[in-house]
């Protein structure tokens with residue numbers, strides 16, 4: 003057929019095009035306009051293989067000499083080139099009812115335009131070059147192939163994320179089919195040419211494509227100008243993948259393309275990071291000018307004390323993770339990887355053993371879950387044999403639950419490819435066995451439960467590839483060493499091990515010896531830099547009864563705002579404090595190891611959902627084994643024997659040498675991601691610096707602000723107030739000194755905080771009344787009553803909430819327990835006459851060592867113009883939660 007040599011139409015739109023993705027976006031729109039409005043158009047096929055588009059008559063219309071171009075004969079032969087311009091031109095002039103577009107001055111129009119620009123600047127050029135280097139280039143250049151295909155995959159990941167909760171790219175709600183979709187359609191339709199696996203890699207994009215391909219106008223538009231679908235049209239690729247006759251050649255080319263891409267990525271250790279690619283290129287040029295495999299990324303070695311420049315920080319997409327995971331991370335609202343994620347993920351993806359110490363709340367869970375999932379997905383793309391590839395061991399069932407949920411969240415876009423199981427629920431062996439019979443890819447468990455399952459042959463670790471120990475130090479120190487040794491004997495050779503904790507110390511040497519092959523140690527201290535410190539630490543030295551008084555005032559007068567965690571020494575103490583608070587109408591709930599596991603998980607979930615503001619946790623276990631931190635302090639470590647685990651796995655029989663004292667239960671808070679905690683209060687000091695680190699690590703997480711306030715009983719005041727005295731506080735000052743030394747090592751300090759004693763005195767008799775009302779009998783009854791209630795509830799709690807959401811309030815865990823406590827209703831109110839003239843702030847000021855919460859001479863922010871008075875602290879915000887503010891006396 004002769005090539006066109008000029009325009010042929012007299013009216014309507016004349017389209018000069020070829021069967022390419024850029025051509026199809028216009029022919030699809032013109033087909034839609036024809037169907038919707040009867041708008042006619044004429045097509046001329048411009049064979050780009052013959053360079054017709056370079057002819058002078060053509061470049062007079064489109065100086066760039068590319069297809070497509072349109073000529074609007076109804077508007078004086080006006081010519082338009084470039085896809086974005088053509089789509090928007092046609093929409094503005096010929097889509098008056100906005101069937102495929104949006105009103106020009108609307109934000110939706112702008113959104114559509116943004117996505118079309120993104121296609122123009124990103125998807126088109128990258129996929130075009132990927133296509134060229136894979137299909138057309140005279141030689142196959144692996145570097146170029148992996149670069150352009152990789153970049154296209156990154157962009158498809160973004161589109162996939164965009165389409166996670168919508169049907170179309172632009173438009174309100176789930177979106178509306180528009181020119182934004184048409185702009186991308188042709189490219190996605192041809193993605194098989196560069197070996198992309200749409201359903202596997204980008205399921206949302208695939209679903210969107212199916213939606214578009216169902217439209218008759220789209221089907222017609224994709225056959226313009228030749229009258230038939232292009233070779234790489236997705237419908238053809240799908241037929242080939244199904245093995246339909248006549249598609250063998252296409253399938254072969256597709257598979258070859260995929261292999262070329264995989265080899266190219268392998269060769270350059272592709273991890274999607276422009277930085278690593280630059281480094282690779284530099285290495286090549288610096289050495290012998292030969293293309294060589296990239297050595298492991300040296301820049302991932304931990305750098306001590308030095309902050310990375312912001313522009314050197316890769317995004318999640320650049321860490322080399324599977325695009326579906328990147329998408330899930332985006333869905334979680336994670337904007338960029340944290341330090342531990344930036345450092346640990348590339349190492350883990352390279353198959354290295356990693357031993358990582360990073361601060362509490364710094365994102366360690368994602369740092370090991372993401373590479374684990376990525377590696378499993380990668381393997382499954384070529385080998386779908388089911389086996390348990392990953393074992394994640396955690397010290398507590400709460401943590402197992404949390405990690406399991408994290409896996410679910412991160413595999414939201416590849417759920418069909420990832421099957422995880424947790425072994426720590428209160429379920430029978432039979433149920434657990436059936437869970438494992440499905441051969442999960444990943445098992446999350448406590449060591450005891452894991453060994454139990456291995457021992458009973460329910461769990462097979464013979465093909466295990468990855469082992470993760472979260473809170474690694476605790477996993478050993480809680481007496482799991484026997485289980486760990488047993489598990490280690492069941493592991494095949496070459497298992498990659500990742501160990502994480504905020505406090506790694508001596509016991510890790512043991513673990514290292516058992517599990518690791520020459521691990522890379524990441525000691526990520528640099529994020530403790532004073533300038534980004536968002537945690538403020540205070541201590542209050544006071545008498546034993548004073549802490550009851552101060553706590554009452556803090557919460558009754560709301561000197562601290564936002565969710566709080568209060569740590570006490572033991573379970574009785576937690577009920578005592580709760581009942582004491584109840585006397586003043588302060589609601590709180592207790593969290594301890596005595597409560598059923600489902601209840602504990604529920605309490606944490608409800609706290610995280612903002613249902614409770616105060617949790618009183620008795621972190622018994624970490625108290626007991628507090629001295630394990632002594633290793634880090636250069637002091638004697640407790641013997642392992644003493645750190646045997648208690649009843650964590652209540653269903654299991656006691657093991658030899660293991661003690662089963664109730665007070666040897668593990669701490670209920672370690673590693674738990676309590677969200678948005680404004681303050682951690684050590685009502686009773688922990689007995690070790692390590693325990694302190696983990697307790698205060700429940701606040702100031704994920705870059706948020708928080709405070710820690712610790713009550714310290716000076717030696718001379720210890721034992722002076724018998725009713726409130728508790729043995730664990732005898733050495734508070736020594737522990738404080740230890741904590742201060744340890745915190746100083748990481749550039750953190752604790753400041754003294756003094757309350758105005760004379761102003762507080764007016765409240766003392768109320769404190770005494772309340773303390774007297776909370777008798778030992780009342781505590782015992784409250785404890786057993788709650789236990790009984792929770793045991794009853796925990797079975798049905800979940801369903802009950804689902805079926806009776808409005809009755810949630812009845813089941814609140816911070817409900818009053820003090821039925822047998824003598825009720826003193828007057829204590830629930832604070833009469834004005836008790837408050838100092840200056841208001842609440844006078845209670846915590848004018849003392850030596852007082853740390854001002856407002857700058858000297860600074861304005862009280864509540865009195866700033868335009869700001870409402872009263873509560874102004876936002877949880878998790880940058881403001882200081884321990885704020886003081888005025889309570890106005892009523893004018894009589």
Ligand SMILES: Nc1ncnc2c1ncn2[C@@H]1O[C@H](COP(=O)(O)OP(=O)(O)OP(=O)(O)O)[C@@H](O)[C@H]1O
Pocket residue numbers: 335336337338339340343360361362363364365366367368503504672673674675699700703704
């Ligand atoms: N890249 C990120 N961007 C924003 N938030 C993040 C990021 N990574 C993790 N988070 C959030 O930070 C919080 C703390 O993460 P995580 O529980 O993994 O911390 P951790 O280091 O394991 O703490 P701990 O030592 O106390 O166990 C979580 O709420 C998590 O969702």
